[in-house]
Amino acid sequence: MTDAPVLAVLEPGLLTTVQDLGRPDAAPLGVPRAGACDQLALAAANLLVGNQPGAAALEISLLGPVLEVLRGCLVGLTGADFESVSLDRSTDEPPLRLSPGRSYALSRNATLRFGVARDGARGYLAIEGGIAVPDVLGSAATLLSAGLGGTAGRPLREGDHLDAHQPPLADGRLSPRVWPGPGPSSGVPISGPEVALRVVRGPHADLLGDAAWRQLLSTAWHVDPRSNRMGVRLTPSDRDTSNAHESMDRATAATPPAPELVSLPMTWGAVQLPPGGCPICLLVDHPTVGGYPVIAVVAAVDLPTLGQLRPSHRVHFQPMELTDAQAELIRQGAAMGEAARRLGLAEPGNRVAGRTGRTTSV
Amino acid sequence: MTGGQVVPFGDQALLAILGNEVDEALNAWVHTLVTAVLRERDAGVPWGRPVPAYASLLVPYDIHRLSLAAARGRLEALVQLAAETTPTMSPNLSVTELPVRYGGAFGSDLEEVARRVGLDEAHVVELHASVTYRVFMLGFVPGFAYLGPLPAALELPRRSEPRPRVPVGSVAIAGRQTGVYPSATPGGWHLIGTTEATLWDPTALRPSLLQAGQLVRFVPQLD
Numbered sequence: 223m224t225d226a227p228v229l230a231v232l233e234p235g236l237l238t239t240v241q242d243l244g245r246p247d248a249a250p251l252g253v254p255r256a257g258a259c260d261q262l263a264l265a266a267a268n269l270l271v272g273n274q275p276g277a278a279a280l281e282i283s284l285l286g287p288v289l290e291v292l293r294g295c296l297v298g299l300t301g302a303d304f305e306s307v308s309l310d311r312s313t314d315e316p317p318l319r320l321s322p323g324r325s326y327a328l329s330r331n332a333t334l335r336f337g338v339a340r341d342g343a344r345g346y347l348a349i350e351g352g353i354a355v356p357d358v359l360g361s362a363a364t365l366l367s368a369g370l371g372g373t374a375g376r377p378l379r380e381g382d383h384l385d386a387h388q389p390p391l392a393d394g395r396l397s398p399r400v401w402p403g404p405g406p407s408s409g410v411p412i413s414g415p416e417v418a419l420r421v422v423r424g425p426h427a428d429l430l431g432d433a434a435w436r437q438l439l440s441t442a443w444h445v446d447p448r449s450n451r452m453g454v455r456l457t458p459s460d461r462d463t464s465n466a467h468e469s470m471d472r473a474t475a476a477t478p479p480a481p482e483l484v485s486l487p488m489t490w491g492a493v494q495l496p497p498g499g500c501p502i503c504l505l506v507d508h509p510t511v512g513g514y515p516v517i518a519v520v521a522a523v524d525l526p527t528l529g530q531l532r533p534s535h536r537v538h539f540q541p542m543e544l545t546d547a548q549a550e551l552i553r554q555g556a557a558m559g560e561a562a563r564r565l566g567l568a569e570p571g572n573r574v575a576g577r578t579g580r581t582t583s584v
Numbered sequence: 585m586t587g588g589q590v591v592p593f594g595d596q597a598l599l600a601i602l603g604n605e606v607d608e609a610l611n612a613w614v615h616t617l618v619t620a621v622l623r624e625r626d627a628g629v630p631w632g633r634p635v636p637a638y639a640s641l642l643v644p645y646d647i648h649r650l651s652l653a654a655a656r657g658r659l660e661a662l663v664q665l666a667a668e669t670t671p672t673m674s675p676n677l678s679v680t681e682l683p684v685r686y687g688g689a690f691g692s693d694l695e696e697v698a699r700r701v702g703l704d705e706a707h708v709v710e711l712h713a714s715v716t717y718r719v720f721m722l723g724f725v726p727g728f729a730y731l732g733p734l735p736a737a738l739e740l741p742r743r744s745e746p747r748p749r750v751p752v753g754s755v756a757i758a759g760r761q762t763g764v765y766p767s768a769t770p771g772g773w774h775l776i777g778t779t780e781a782t783l784w785d786p787t788a789l790r791p792s793l794l795q796a797g798q799l800v801r802f803v804p805q806l807d
Binding site: 246247248249250251252253358359365367368370422423424425483484485486487489491492509510511516519520521522544545547548551552 | 591592593594595596597599601604605606632633634635636637638639640641642644647648652721722723724725726727728730767786787791792795796
């Protein structure tokens, strides 16, 4: 299998990076896991083009790129809807509107133009064969904070060329598909601006006290624009600002101050509660250790939704029993497996394409 | 060693909380527990890669193969076993030596540190280099090792304003800790020297020079 250039970057967009499933085993080195913020969407995009679910793909954030197609290829699109279009200037055909949850056959010289994300924060573009970049610590994921992985540790820039692995010609071309379900192809919230995030109690919930826990669950939290791949910052909703501040003050006064914590390991989905009272929900680039108390942890089944939150969303935390959270996660995995089977990938690995994103031992 | 507890940390991991202090004995307990978890993992128990900190350990587990109750019971047993078997000294651990040029252009905060702790620069250097430090954990950025305990006479709070960028290899102190910045990151600790040792190289077979649980000494280099 050889690699060949497949996309040229005409405009990079706000933050477009190569991601796979990241480096879950690298935390003892102080290396954040990185990888896709919505791993459901990454997997679905890859499965739509016959890749292993963890193959390297593009993560596209809020305002997307303009890409030139250098050779005919099949691409899979999932996640937020960027109202993207494909325009082939060599034909008279009108621009083709691309919808997430599908794969498309693109021709050489077509231009792929992403707009502004409407319903979520991140979209995923997978290419048949998987994007080819050098592995660092066993993964293709871009770790922006350390400048490693992906395209030289940085977001895509104008002028970049991306290679993809070319599947052997004998395999023939896969045909475009629609995501067959049974589950969704991403974590994009379908409920509109009010988003429920299920959480289990965090290691420091007892320490922080009942008032803080009730406050967490009863507040409509606004997603702060300073949110990034390290974490989603939440503030009391604009609409409720005066009420929320008052009730937070009461809650803070009623709660004994949490003792200073020495740094402890952190995890994706942890909801930290700094002294100011505005929660931070950790995402994939979070530093591996931290000292803020953890009041809750987002249920893993809702991590894809966490990865799709944008400033137009309002978050409502819902308590969940831990064993229920685990059962839901297992169900979600089974639904993915069924979708893969329906896409003709009963034995993932037959259409060898790209890397799975598994890390080596470190 | 008493008082360790195991709590869930999300729905796919446990947190063993052994204490809440920067303390060598507590940290030794953490690293004995890491060894115990890895030994079970090699024997087929579905633990993920454990992540150590000062006084706690994150232990992921495969929820398809281990229930919460079973995982918790297993880890609690390992916590007790580790408490009983933690050596009080680490006699046979090898010590990594880091050559350091202290002060002047190599350690721009040494003069201020000396003034604030009421010692001359040479004495600060001598004290810093007199200790065999334990690597408590790696964190903050790739390859950043938290070393301690720093002699109490050198204890100072972090700088009130962090630098946006510190030179690679800067040897720094804050609180009862010392460390080396493996790359040019922001930094709020006091820079007292520079080492030419490579702390972090992601392309190397062993990307991080230092690992948690190791011992480190700083060796002053005279030009």
